[in-house]
Amino acid sequence: MSARIKIFDTTLRDGEQTPGVSLNIQEKLEIARQLARLGVDVIEAGFAISSPGDFMAVKTVAENVKGPVIASLSRAVEKDIDRAWEALQNAENPRIHTFIATSDIHMKYKLKMTEEQVLERAVAMVKYAKKYCSDVEFSAEDASRTRTEFLYRILEEVIKAGATVVNIPDTVGYAMPDEFGKLIRGIKENVRGIEKADISVHCHNDLGLAVANSLAAVMNGATQVECTINGMGERAGNASMEEIIMGIQTRKDFYGEMVHNIDTRQIYRSSKLVSKLTGVNLQPHKAIVGKNAFAHESGIHQHGVLAERSTYEIMTPESIGLSQNRIVLGKLSGRHAFEERLKEMGYNLSQEEITKAFEKFKELADKKKTVTDRDIEALAGEKVSAVEEVYKLDSFQINSGNKVIATATVSMFRNGEHLTEAATGDGPINAAFKAIERSVGFEVHLEDYSLKGVTEGADALGEATVRVMKDNRIYVGRGVSTDVIEASVKAYINAINRVIHDHGKESSGGRETI
Numbered sequence: 150m151s152a153r154i155k156i157f158d159t160t161l162r163d164g165e166q167t168p169g170v171s172l173n174i175q176e177k178l179e180i181a182r183q184l185a186r187l188g189v190d191v192i193e194a195g196f197a198i199s200s201p202g203d204f205m206a207v208k209t210v211a212e213n214v215k216g217p218v219i220a221s222l223s224r225a226v227e228k229d230i231d232r233a234w235e236a237l238q239n240a241e242n243p244r245i246h247t248f249i250a251t252s253d254i255h256m257k258y259k260l261k262m263t264e265e266q267v268l269e270r271a272v273a274m275v276k277y278a279k280k281y282c283s284d285v286e287f288s289a290e291d292a293s294r295t296r297t298e299f300l301y302r303i304l305e306e307v308i309k310a311g312a313t314v315v316n317i318p319d320t321v322g323y324a325m326p327d328e329f330g331k332l333i334r335g336i337k338e339n340v341r342g343i344e345k346a347d348i349s350v351h352c353h354n355d356l357g358l359a360v361a362n363s364l365a366a367v368m369n370g371a372t373q374v375e376c377t378i379n380g381m382g383e384r385a386g387n388a389s390m391e392e393i394i395m396g397i398q399t400r401k402d403f404y405g406e407m408v409h410n411i412d413t414r415q416i417y418r419s420s421k422l423v424s425k426l427t428g429v430n431l432q433p434h435k436a437i438v439g440k441n442a443f444a445h446e447s448g449i450h451q452h453g454v455l456a457e458r459s460t461y462e463i464m465t466p467e468s469i470g471l472s473q474n475r476i477v478l479g480k481l482s483g484r485h486a487f488e489e490r491l492k493e494m495g496y497n498l499s500q501e502e503i504t505k506a507f508e509k510f511k512e513l514a515d516k517k518k519t520v521t522d523r524d525i526e527a528l529a530g531e532k533v534s535a536v537e538e539v540y541k542l543d544s545f546q547i548n549s550g551n552k553v554i555a556t557a558t559v560s561m562f563r564n565g566e567h568l569t570e571a572a573t574g575d576g577p578i579n580a581a582f583k584a585i586e587r588s589v590g591f592e593v594h595l596e597d598y599s600l601k602g603v604t605e606g607a608d609a610l611g612e613a614t615v616r617v618m619k620d621n622r623i624y625v626g627r628g629v630s631t632d633v634i635e636a637s638v639k640a641y642i643n644a645i646n647r648v649i650h651d652h653g654k655e656s657s658g659g660r661e662t663i
């Protein structure tokens with residue numbers, strides 16, 4: 150009989166706890182919609198009580214995303230559960246996810262509670278959550294460092310109280326695959342009533358073993374895996390969804406016929422979207438979704454792949470939705486061909502968005518001989534991070550060199566008004582950013598700036614990402630152009646527009662995390 154593995158995605162909760170990442174509600178909704186297309190079983194949309202922004206994000210996702218179960222995290226306290234339910238109540242399939250730490254070290258130093266007190270609280274809070282919702286998940290935080298007999302006992306009791314899922318987190322990424330697999334097997338064999346609940350695992354990557362531990366758990370009876378896109382998360386991150394799924398998929402000979410609901414062809418788009426909206430670039434050699442994951446550099450490998458793909462490729466790029474970097478369009482291509490290509494690549498843009506993307510495509514095709522899928526992706530991707538363009542770049546001029554002070558003049562439009570400011574700085578980018586700030590009349594703190602080539606070659610499209618801080622909130626801006634300074638200036642203006650867009654609105658910045 151084939152096992153059914155459920156995917157619980159926590160990109161919007163644990164993933165958003167990645168240092169320096171803060172998504173606004175619109176961005177969370179965009180990611181949640183993509184997760185639904187990807188086919189995840191559960192979306193943990195946030196930790197409702199942690200901030201008004203998180204509450205609104207859970208509520209918005211609950212009310213707008215149909216298909217997957219929508220979960221909110223809550224500590225094992227009544228007010229957290231009340232708030233989680235308030236946010237979830239209109240979901241098609243709501244789940245309250247409540248947790249309490251069960252390891253000696255957490256109970257003694259963090260909770261200052263005994264085993265008996267923790268057990269009593271866990272049972273009471275599962276019962277409390279059940280009054281609202283039939284689907285209740287209980288997590289024994291730091292389960293992998295919990296005294297095994299106590300873990301069995303608390304799981305047995307919460308299942309009796311009505312928990313439909315029991316989650317075994319390796320909260321600090323301490324477990325080894327063999328050991329973690331045995332822990333799951335032990336739970337399956339020793340916890341009375343365990344057949345009434347899904348066994349879930351939630352592994353962190355502190356020792357680089359989150360995926361290995363999750364897969365070991367699946368081999369030993371876990372039926373739900375908690376993970377994030379691109380392995381985003383607290384510290385070294387969480388188990389990466391794409392690695393788990395492609396592991397199970399590619400090694401059917403080893404894992405057997407495991408049934409899951411993921412449309413693997415949506416993996417690449419999901420990864421790109423999360424990376425774009427969070428501003429966290431992937432290492433090029435990241436498994437499955439890194440820029441080099443399907444690149445063959447050595448001559449011997451290239452020769453092998455040309456002769457027979459399977460010599461050096463254990464899965465195809467198409468299986469994750471990565472179309473070959475075909476040269477698709479040129480200067481003379483029409484809107485129809487462009488639109489068709491967008492559709493083939495899985496983009497669902499409105500006519501207005503297509504018109505904007507097509508204008509950008511024409512500009513690019515004027516500068517670049519050939520436009521590839523990667524370029525189109527970068528142009529279409531600008532749409533996902535779209536906010537109202539309060540400030541729009543008109544022109545800029547830079548004077549810089551190794552023996553002169555860099556000077557920048559930047560002209561922008563604001564509601565038809567033309568604004569021009571000049572500034573000097575430590576280098577051309579810094580000078581341009583300062584000139585922009587002069588025009589907008591407020592300052593932001595630049596936390597991070599990166600620039601990468603979308604494709605190879607001297608005429609490659611450059612993609613700049615900036616992460617700025619304003620009033621304790623992080624804003625990510627992106628810009629693409631064949632000119633790296635223009636890409637950077639656009640990214641900075643995009644971040645400024647985001648600050649303006651969010652001003653006065655709640656985002657999840659400054660929230661309490663666990």
Ligand code: KIV
Pocket residue numbers: 163248288290291316318319320321351353663
């Ligand atoms: O890492 C952890 O233990 C968690 C739980 C709250 C599930 O994130």
Ligand code: ZN
Pocket residue numbers: 163318320351353
């Ligand atoms: Zn976690």
